[in-house]
Amino acid sequence: MTAKIITIGDEILIGQIVDTNSAHIAQELNKIGISVHQITSIEDEHSHILTTLEEAAKRADVVIITGGLGPTKDDITKHALCEYFDDVLVRNDEVLQHVEDLFKKIKGTQISDLNREQAMVPSKAIILHNKYGTAPGLWMEKDKTVFIAMPGVPYEMKTLMELEVIPKLVKEFKRPFIYHKTIRTYGLGESAISLRIEAWENDLPKAIKLAYLPDFGTVRLRLSGKGKDKELLKISIDSEFEKIYPLLADLLSDKSDVEDITGTISNLLKMKKQFLCLAESCTGGEIAARLTKIPGVSSCFKGGVVTYATHSKEDILKVPAGIIEKYSVVSAQVAEKMAENAKRIFKSDFALSTTGNAGPSKGDSDAEVGTVFIGLATPDRIFSKKFEFEGSRGQIVEKSVNEAFKIILKELI
């Protein structure tokens, strides 16, 4: 079974928003054994929507469409679906009731005719209840292809996927099982890794696909397979990884399927019953935000400070003004003092610190744009590393966050 995803909205085509809906939909479909063959983003333009629907039907069993179901004039997906299915809009009383209830309960504002029009749906559509919004999901079938349209607002779409779309797909279709497993390596580039595991890669069963996913200082290896027998597929992919663990031993932090480095770090901390805290300057809270994405991280993460202004480093972290004056605020000495004092203040076992200049211009210090010091206080010692990153403000922060995670990870292993 293959699916195609179509996201509709000018805001994607002009780069005003990043299309995160497709990744979510693809993940959820994969979990139930449906592969996504293609993702297409197009404008809110009638004829283009029609052509895309026609093309999609040729290749896919399921076509998932998001966007363009709102109440305003720029929302035309419903009309395009009507033309494609040679259908008309009819009023659905259940949807109308839901729209009226939503306005009563949540929105507190006056309901209008435009809102009521959300209850006009293609007569051939099966309605998928949209708990959090006025535009219902639509399930329509033509020549053995199922078309599912959902609003583009991410939380409405996600809820519809969870409560309506996935359960109905599971009920109506026989699907194979898809299994992906990813491991994360540190310290070697993809070409060097591929030479190490060349013989193994050449011997991989044809049904199993290997992918290299390089990122800053880390390469992830992913094996993917599809099959009828869930257990057999898992065993065969797991056993392929078992063969290369010895070849990559020096590059692996663990063998678990942690896709994100923060997962590895929090697992290691929890195993050791140790706590981490943060003193961030140039990374501005990004390290904390990344860590707190992990549910239950409070059992290994105490918190942190974002000391963006220089005097906050003195007031909150008690970094002596003398050190800042002597070495500058972007220095190894300040990074180390920040880590040392954060560790004490937060009563933690480890403290990571960052101080640097993320640009675009020179800030409080004389440090060049891209100069970043990352400090770490451990139960035994305090040290720091200097980096000179290139790139935009966002890139420098991103690189700093990645290096910070690598430093604490290395210490934990």
Next chain:
Amino acid sequence: MTAKIITIGDEILIGQIVDTNSAHIAQELNKIGISVHQITSIEDEHSHILTTLEEAAKRADVVIITGGLGPTKDDITKHALCEYFDDVLVRNDEVLQHVEDLFKKIKGTQISDLNREQAMVPSKAIILHNKYGTAPGLWMEKDKTVFIAMPGVPYEMKTLMELEVIPKLVKEFKRPFIYHKTIRTYGLGESAISLRIEAWENDLPKAIKLAYLPDFGTVRLRLSGKGKDKELLKISIDSEFEKIYPLLADLLSDKSDVEDITGTISNLLKMKKQFLCLAESCTGGEIAARLTKIPGVSSCFKGGVVTYATHSKEDILKVPAGIIEKYSVVSAQVAEKMAENAKRIFKSDFALSTTGNAGPSKGDSDAEVGTVFIGLATPDRIFSKKFEFEGSRGQIVEKSVNEAFKIILKELI
């Protein structure tokens, strides 16, 4: 001039990564007057790449391709291009020299034959220098369509766009001017807004397109146009907005083209020469991370604390243990005390605080998943608001961050 973007990589189709490259490319193309007609993501699969190239050529003047140019076996874009262009790979000595230099200078590891193969390029391609990576960009032409292939690693792609692709497109093509302007409204849904401005919307010149971009508690309105005369286009779009400002006066924070609420907040703070600081618990540093994305935000943002563990709220923010015991850690009283004390400690004019349970299970307090208190200390008063959000952990944090920004914004206006 229209462009089509093709991103190649299984990791996109299985939802392992979000395709952020396309949004960046679309933005950059828009800036030089090239509209993106379609974005397509496909797997690393030879025949699918070929079909997609053929389809793209039909509709676009420029086809931008990212991904699949790496040195490992799963990277097949170069071979697909060779087949499409009926071409062969030849060694390019300049690229070879660059690859060797990169390994000497940056990577510090041994260069391998796989790395050297990056210098094998289609003979018909014009080479675009990839400063930060081993895979060069490729510029190829067929039947008046230009095909530009770049590696998918975001920072390599972005640098190639900036230094090679955009300058060459600007040089080789006459392009119209594209202008987008967006304003952000607060407090009314898109249907209610559309009723208010219905007469104006109906009278909009055909060349100007209006889009509604709803998000949590905010709707952005975007006008887009395309034309030969840059100044005329700007004037006509600006004057259209001037007509609706009076209709939306109660919903606008400012008339500037700030696309993100954080930009509005920092502009207002800088105008007033006031400072903000943060005391985050359930938002885990996300508010700080969002604010520090703004260059120069240090002139209105002092920093913040992330007091994730309950005792950190006592130790660092000096929230009295008695208050936490009496009212629970997720309470109006704690949120307000956090804001009050953060404001004092950071010597700021405003302090925002969050305390709540983002789930997925009950934490240190008895608070239900989704219960969040947001506190604000201003120069005059301290208050808090209670929210009961639904959704996943990530969604609850996202909603909390948005509400926090709305609370401070409302105070600043």
